[in-house]
Amino acid sequence: LVMAFLAVKQERVLIVRLINDIRSRWFRLFLHKRISEQDSEKKSFFIAKISYHLPLLSTGLSNSLLGLVRWFLFVLIIIFISFIFSYKLLYFALGAIVLSLILGVLAAFVSYHYITRETTFYSHIIRLMDFNLSDWRFVKKFNQERQVASKFDELVELDTYFRVRRDLWLRFSASLVFVLLVFFS
Numbered sequence: 001l002v003m004a005f006l007a008v009k010q011e012r013v014l015i016v017r018l019i020n021d022i023r024s025r026w027f028r029l030f031l032h033k034r035i036s037e038q039d040s041e042k043k044s045f046f047i048a049k050i051s052y053h054l055p056l057l058s059t060g061l062s063n064s065l066l067g068l069v070r071w072f073l074f075v076l077i078i079i080f081i082s083f084i085f086s087y088k089l090l091y092f093a094l095g096a097i098v099l100s101l102i103l104g105v106l107a108a109f110v111s112y113h114y115i116t117r118e119t120t121f122y123s124h125i126i127r128l129m130d131f132n133l134s135d136w137r138f139v140k141k142f143n144q145e146r147q148v149a150s151k152f153d154e155l156v157e158l159d160t161y162f163r164v165r166r167d168l169w170l171r172f173s174a175s176l177v178f179v180l181l182v183f184f185s
Contacts, residue, residue, distance in 0.1 A: 011062055019058040023050055040134045044127040052122050056115075064108070071100070107169050114166035121159040128152055 030046055075097050082090040132139050132148045139148055 015058050015061050018061075019054050023054050026050065040131055041127075043134070044130040045123075047130050048123040048126040052126060053119065056119060060115075071104075111166055111169045114162045114169065117158075117162040121155050121162060125152065125155045125159060128155060 026046070026049065078093045078097070079090070082093045128148070128151060132144075139145060
């Protein structure tokens, strides 16, 4: 348990530092652009990338890439244990491994579908907020408050729909793999 805790802590530290380094570099690049290259649409898109896309990348790296490494190490340990105790256990181990691979790949494809939609809508939410709050006087002058609020509510509803489904598939598949591993052990 202590080793697992330290490994997860090191993974998070590594990923958080990587994401913060990317965020810092993007911010510096954005600051060094010429004034002629800046507009409120680009600024809104940049804010969406910094505030949402990078944390999503961080979550994706820790859950998928490093999770895959942990899964691979677990598979090696299971196979090793199967060889030590009984060759018959190897059949169960290989069955659990293949089934967990199938479930993982299926969940990855479904989750990817939902993640791309959710990312799109959440980015639109941030951009809509920034763009309209930056041009608040224009919104007030032409009485666009109701339209802006309506568009915001529509995007929030779509984002919620896809976010719930993304989490459902990711957690459900992880639970199924865990149940398989418990059954095997």
